[in-house]
Amino acid sequence: MADPAPSDPKPAAAAPAEDAGAEGAGPSKKAAKKAEAKAKKEAEKARKAAEREAAAAAAKAASGPAEDLAKENYGDITPSTKVEAERVHLRDLGEKHLDKVIRLRAWIQNSRLQGAKMAFVELREERDWSIQGVMVATAEGTPCPNRCCKVSDYELHITKCYLVSRDLLYSDASADAGKAVEEGVAALAIDSMPNASLSTHLNNPAMHKRAPVQQAIADVRMTVRKLFGDYLEARGFPSCLPSSIPQFYKQFEIAGGRKRVYCIGPVFRAENSNTPRHMTEFTGLDLEMEIEDHYHEVRDMLEGVLLHIFRGIQEKCAEQVELVRSVYPSEDFLLPEPGKEVRLTFAEGQKLLREEGPEEYRNVSDDEDMSTPQEKALGALIREKYKTDFYVLDKFPESARPFYTIEDPENPKVTNAYDFFMRGQEILSGGQRIHIPTTLEARIRRKGIDPNSPGIKEYVDVFRSAGVPLTAVVVSAWTVSLPGTSTSPVYISRATTPEHPSASSLKNEI
Incomplete structure (x- = not known):
């Protein structure tokens, strides 16, 4: 008759296996169940979000393209573009122009978006005359001076904007030209800003002249x-x-x-x-x-x-x-x-x-x-x-x-x-x-x-x-x-x- 004694330790050996999760050997059954429930919940949320996006896309396609009611107020300038307003230079801007509609031609020196309904642009004219312009759905709040611009006590609320000349994008330039520009900009660690090399200045005289300091020297x-x-x-x-x-x-x-x-x-x-x-x-x-x-x-x-x-x-x-x-x-x-x-x-x-x-x-x-x-x-x-x-x-x-x-x-x-x-x-x-x-x-x-x-x-x-x-x-x-x-x-x-x-x-x- 066989002795059952050697099989007795098996139930006892199973007990430490459950405790192994607490010691880092693997997740416990309880933790595994929580993770599984969380994954199911996230998958359900993603499924519902995808359904909503699909429904919105279908509705948009069914209704056709939305009409652009402001298309006459922006775009490339053409011979037929007319703006009936006083032509003003930034150096002449003053109190008499407050709350008036004016016409200005300048370079866009900087721009930034502030949410979906507001954008700021820094407009520059001549050597270093600059002003901040804002394009916003509704003008609210109290104006405050912008010390980054030379004309700091005024702000332009832009209602129409036409482009005279587009800038050259890297994707538009040839590979050789893009490489030459990249090689010509030498990081000289002046206030952590890159500085164009002398050869880049000499090979691009129009851009060289646009720098305010070069106009001041001239x-x-x-x-x-x-x-x-x-x-x-x-x-x-x-x-x-x-x-x-x-x-x-x-x-x-x-x-x-x-x-x-x-x-x-x-x-x-x-x-x-x-x-x-x-x-x-x-x-x-x-x-x-x-x-x-x-x-x-x-x-x-x-x-x-x-x-x-x-x-x-x-x-x-x-x-x-x-x-x-x-x-x-x-x-x-x-x-x-x-x-x-x-x-x-x-x-x-x-x-x-x-x-x-x-x-x-x-x-x-x-x-x-x-x-x-x-x-x-x-x-x-x-x-x-x-x-x-x-x-x-x-x-x-x-x-x-x-x-x-x-x-x-x-x-x-x-x-x-x-x-x-x-x-x-x-x-x-x-x-x-x-x-x-x-x-x-x-x-x-x-x-x-x-x-x-x-x-x-x-x-x-x-x-x-x-x-x-x-x-x-x-x-x-x-x-x-x-x-x-x-x-x-x-x-x-x-x-x-x-x-x-x-x-x-x-x-x-x-």
Whole structure:
């Protein structure tokens, strides 16, 4: 007879299996039942929702497409589109337009939806005039100023909106064009916003011009040109139109009988430099004048025209300068008080560096030209000592000036040449030119150049025909602290062959 004892433990082994759910081995029967009930409930809800959506779709299909009662109030503009309302510019918007129907043309700079019945748009006109517009089913609530827009005390309630020109969507562009745009936008981590690269700006000039800061820079440039011309014309400077290399052609004007001339125009120079202040192509402001008694006549004329420009910019372009400074931060530009202009000799500037400048400049020489770091250090010292960012250095050493600059008759180690500075950087070079052919040839030989070489000979021959004491200057003013000269030109053209090969050769040899 078999012993039943070995089968007795089976019921006891089943008991821990039920407790396993509490220890994490698996769900309990109770939990499994709850999960099953919940799943059935969710499935039922989904089934009913699908039935409702299907019923709504069927009803909509049966009733046909809804009529768009507002279709005349929006869409692409056509020759037949008429809006009977006063045409207003944002800069002229005021109290007289409150609760009036007006007509405005602007760019949509930003937009956002606020639910199904409200949308906000930021409209921009000209450089940086912007206003908020709202499209809403019913206008309710109390208006509040929108400080993100320049016109912050008013809001447009838009009733009609017509599109003049659509933007280019990435899906509309070719794959290559889309890739080029993506590669051209370099994330420079300025406030976590992407910034377009220089090549993208140059390849898309219309979009480049649309940036408010670029329009502000253009406004400042045009104001500088007008102030420069007005000041000189009031003092007997007629305008001339030289070639793309005006440096020597202006001298020919003086040698040809004129007392003084100025010109404003595009310049091409074979500039072998890679700095923030040198360009091969730029817009030049040049003047040339005959010296009556002393070359300081010219220096003082230049000082006057530049101070006239700087003060004119502060008066006429304060808004544009602030806009530029919001993108390219800089300190206030300090100007000397009338009658307290700072004029130092080159030797005095070097002495100031030796006595009060950084340790590395304690041994600078009066016979060597200044480096860019030296110029900046001296600019900081003059700003602190004289409370100005604008000053003149005169009497540059002979070794630091080209062959055509005349030497000081009292000290041949220095020349009748000067530089003007802003923020510790040279913005203007000028000086008295040698007008006696024999003296000029001797100086050319001392510089290691053959006076009969192509280009040089033609330059000397001008003074054999007619030579008068004269000076020449080239100006490149930095009224705002831009990262480089590539930011400031209105248009950048391709390099062209200079009109006068000998003049080009002369520039390359210098």
